[in-house]
Amino acid sequence: MVALGRPWPLEELAQITGGQLLGPNQVVRYLAWDTRALQGGENVLFVALRAARDGHTYLEEAFARGAVASLCEKPLPGPHTQLVVPDTWQALWKWATAWRKTLSYPLLAITGAIGKTWVKEWLAYLLEGDLITVRSPGSFNSRLGVPVSILSFPREAEVGLVEVGFTEPGEITLHAEMVAPTWGLLTADSSRHLEAFPDKETRAREAFQLFATAEWIVAPQEPAYLTTAPQSRMRWVGETGDFRWQAQAPYEGLWRLPDGRWLPVRLPEKSPFAWQNALLAAAAAYQIGVPAEHLQARLATLPPLPHRLQWIYDAEGRLWIDDTYHADKESVLAALQEIAPLQALHPVVILSDFAPYTSAAHEEVVAFLRAHFPPEKVHLIGPLFSQTGWGNRYPDRETFLREARLAGRVFFVKGSRRHALETVLPHLMGQGLAPELRIDWEKVYRNLAYLRSHLPPGTRILAMLKAEAYGGGDLGMAHFLVRQGVDYLGVAYAREALRLREAGLTVPIVVFYPGQEPIALYQTAELEVAVGTWEALAYWAGQVPLHVEFDTGMGRMGFLPEELPSVIRFLQEKKAQVRGLFSHLAQAEAPCHPATQQQKQRFAALYEAFKQAFPEALGHLLNTAGVLSLGKEAAYDMVRIGIGLYGALPPLEEATSLYAPILRVREYTEGQLLNYGFSAQLPRTGKVATVAIGYGDGLLRGGAHSNSHFFWQGQKLPILPPLNMDLTLVFAGDLPLSPGEPVEVWGPTRPLRAFAEAWNTTPYEALVRLSRRVRRIYSWGAL
Template sequence: MYTIETIAAILSARPFIQKDEASILYLQTDSRRISFSEQSLFFAIKAARDGHDFIAEAWGKGVRNFVISSGDFPVENFPDSNFLLVPDTLASLQALAASHRRKFDYPLIGITGSNGKTVVKEWLFQLLSVDKNIVRSPKSFNSQTGVPLSLWRMGEEYELAIIEAGISKAGEMERLEKMIRPDIGILTNIGPAHDEGFGSLEEKITEKLKLFTHAFLFIYEKDALRSYEGALPGHAHFTWGYRGDEDLFISRVTPTGTGSILYGACKGQEMRIELPFADQASVHNGITCWCLLLWMEYPAEEISKRMRQLAPVSMRLKLMQAINHSSFINDSYNSDLGSLETALDFLARQQQHPRKTVILSDILQTGLDQEVLYGKVAALLGAAGINRLIAIGEALGRQRGQFSLPQMEFYDNTEEFTRDFRADMFGNEAILLKGARPFRFERISRLLEQKQHETVLEVNLNAMIGNLNFYKSKLAPGTGIMAMVKAFSYGSGSYEIAGMLQFHKVDYLAVAYTDEGAALRQNGIDMPVMVMSPEPPGFETLTGDGLEPEIYSFRVLEEFLRFLEGKEINSYPIHIKLDTGMHRLGFGEEDLEELGNMLKTADSIRVRSVFSHLAASEDPGQDEFSRQQMERFEEFAARLEKDLGYPFMRHLVNSAGILRFPEAHYDMVRLGIGLYGIGQGGSGSALQTVGTLKTTISQIRNVAAGETVGYGRTGRTDRPSRIATVKIGYADGFDRRLGNGNGEMLVNGQRVLVIGPVCMDMCMLDVTGVDCSETDEVIVFGEDLPIGEIAARLQTNAYEVLTNVSQRVKRIYTYE
């Protein structure tokens, strides 16, 4: 624990101390994720958004200690608080973390590379935590802010630290190295990730290797650096590879039915290990871990035993539908304080249910005294507002006196809970399933999960957040964002997407119909929502839920005014749609005089925004017309503002327009398909894939040459073939036009053709020559099979493909 005075001295800060004897245990950089506020220090970091703008929010949540860099910040407006003024808040956060790291002399393993950092870190934790107390980066906290927050977790109770570091451009690693100062350095690999941030491959390698400047040991694949001309860091090296001149020579990798057998030699001794994984990336990561264990001189038999027991690393939390109108977050293979805090943060965002339940196992191998450990767990659950705890494990049972939640149940083991399980134990609640691997919580997961067929649309919330931040980076400060969540959020979900957007502070949501907005309100969405097609039968619901209508015609305006007058409602917010050339909906130039007269005399309404829509914002050949629309919009809006006598927001551009017409951003932009990872003409290079449609193989059969497949005998084999039937059809949204060789899917990374027609609930694939089995996963669209390709085959757009995914297809939301 640090005092605020001690931290001020470390940072050479100018202190404004209003509250004496403040003690700091936690560092915060995000006002949305505040827990243990009284013992927290908030760093107002200037990044995509200025952290000083969120001090009021953090103060409102109980934080009373802040690090700021703005000399004119009104500290007097925040009584009973301490402020430390520094030149650069991010640099100060890193300096504090570096100072804290230097207090501990146990070994620290630093990991970097293009891919595999988190997997190697988690596998090393699995391999070494049997006999060592380890502190590690939570999830993939490897950035300029993630690394200092990871280092802050170091404490005297640990014997080893494992910290990962990630960079996306030159100049970043030096700052991370000054904090981490690893004793052991591991380079996972060098791949194409973030190539755009470096001038050459040589520069990329040089930058990554800076992490190991002061390391004693450097572990790497020799082939990855054979052509590198720079000096290699580290006093000692341990290499691996396939040529025979490495410390660990891999002579053969043999796939098995469930994994791989790796044959190697080290110091003249032949050896082998078994990995429960067959894919190339896992083999690579497994060998990297093997190197460290060999260098640490673990016995070959013990290494082999531990490597066989490696478990998959769940990179993301998964939110999915559960029984009895509930939702559950499945984190059933990982239980430690850091990951519990992350999972509780994700649970806190779920506002669609009136209560929150945590099913938690004992937390193993922390090095903490149990009373101290479960005191921290109890504090985390209390701070997260958990209503119900189902505790499974003898240690939790012994510490039950530390917990004081409204509802608590304790079980000695998972078998006892599953024996007592009844479906009616749960209903309309958000459930977090958080268990250490030995408790085998997958059995509970199967009981909770709402049974649906195995075709799923996996929605990557981190990718969506990345896309949102990409578009934010194109906007001037103060420009608002209206996010389009109409049509079930373009097929991606409803309140799940809206909840994420609300958490990330977009300014408005837009839906097509009143019932869509009402559903958001029923599921905890309280931010402003514009309804684009309001109709009189829904006005009662609209106003009751505080939804704001788009007014596009005199008919709708007159009917809404009559409704408001009947309810004696004044100054209700509305949005006026103007037709500047698209000729779909809206008031034209000929309507402006009458519209202005009606609006300025109607006390029951107040115009919140005026907007229009570009007809061809994505087409450079139509730019002259688009600019004509801008001119008309500015003219029409100016006339209305003069008539009304008060200002309102203006918005015109959509996703493509945000990128192509920065001069037309005005007060707000409307972000639609770009949020879901679709740019102009398909997947934009700067955008991340959000949705992955997956299914599974039901059956594989051998079919002779000349046989037919499917209805109408339109699919025909021209050679002896293997035909796989998969669990997706046109009722799920897989278009019938993709049958008979027009469509493709990915089976174990290989593209295969659809053979025969698409059926209602299934279709067939020609998997001849592909290594696959029944129950294997099949990708319908995703990062390696872009949705834009499917749209092109269908001669349509990505909107149609996305929105056609049936709601009977289960949505799973992943979050890291």
């Protein structure tokens, strides 16, 4: 379901499509084509498309779930509002084409064999701050995705990015007429989908048909493109192109512009494929008009790769990296390059056969595997892999499930759609249905970028990951944040820091509450410690790097300001390694409060005197709330960011959702007594659903009362208390829910902050209480 670019009266839509409107005129604001994603109360138009499944068979369900109208070929009997057309596909395309003609801003079309979504997302990021940009949602690039993308574009913007895919000859012609791009961008070539074309040159000619109206086209210098391109309009990216680069280190290189200038650039990714995609996006942004200096700065902070990778932590703390959406040779090799640096974790690799289905392609992947992974850690599924003579081999998925013996803490799973490895994951994890905490890395990234925008240039960031990253999962969040360039990690206790070190993280880590533990343990792990008492100072000074805490008024930990001279003298006598000094604001969200002002003044005086003795020490005072209120004036050298990364404080974006599956649905009569002590009474005859979540998963038992509720597809599900250890009963009335479907505890309908208020707790407590049996699922742009 997507929001339309503007409200559409169905009478106007009937004129565009030549359809017949049955029932009263409605104004629609959202478009849906899958009833599973349909939420009522949103003025939704459901379009019944004929594909592998006929959307007309779901019309009744669409209206039951809240659609106000349908676009269909065969209307339902009854009073429903329906726009009847001869062909719903043709109607959708006409509608999108008509809307495109009204858009006054230029559109850039992106096509190619691989990397379209990746380049599009990075280009959108590079344009931020210079141009108001709209783009295709997700990977919407199919015959459905392209018109839906255009219909989602608003009337007002400055540039639009449209992702376009094609898999067979002639398909691009329809998209070219609909998109009519002002500019073009062609991503890398590959063997993907080549089976529909005799050779790469034929496919390249097909791609260039999309750009018939384009003023210029950015493309990599690849053989198939060089021989088929309209040369006068090309802006080449490559070793001898208009835009060039020279790699100098894994993350650093030089970027040459068409005017002959060479700019030093840094990327958060080091694979050659990432560099090519980044510089394709940068070349297009430069052509559109973004100053090179702006691009130079933004390239260093590009967001994570928008692969379809998901990181899932199961109840035993094992990490499953799920990339089962698609597989071809290029994407398999690119993914393995990302996994290879995790060698310290001894990852188990599970792969199925992929496109192109040739022995040569599979031998090339096996050669890479041989160079980076021991054979006992690699499991290969399918007839082509079975012929390679290396690793653990299985002719099919069923044999793998029956015979594979998997041992490890990290598992990488990737396969083609024909092998459906996504159905294997629940079996491998040894779990059936379970609650899921979904963490949207895109929103975490945007929150981090927003907080950075409130800081002076050069301010370091320490990401607090105590209590398993506030319940979000320390390893998943740590790896993600390090990729985003955070300078330090912070934990409460040594065991948390050692877990991060065992996961291969080398970034500096501060242990804020060290005990008198073996010094050699800290030295071997290269940990830094916070000290705020004389006992801790005496034990740790001269042994490991220190961050010295001062109590400026909160009364929790730290030396008093008047102890500063003695502390400095002691540190100098011990020849201590001093890395920082810090304090903590008691009410950072109230910057004008007299107590906050007093704490600021005290820390300013401490900082000035301490830096005279230890000029390299990093001063840090602000947490997330402090960054939002005082970032420009009191950031000093470093800030500490924690739960704010999840959007727990306004105006940051909520980045978590908690879902639990339905186990059973049964109808009961009005007045029926249910649950422990027969304490719940049904208000009327209707369905009762049993949901797999309880206080054993971390929910507050006292928060579940007769006025509490969960949500299903945006509809309230009143809780029938009491909350059980593993289960919750909810009243569903006549809603058409089914076992296996997810129920929202918090998320898009009711974000975490609102949930915490309704359940008489805080976002901190709600997250930290979640138990290990709640799966942590990380993905980019999906809650």
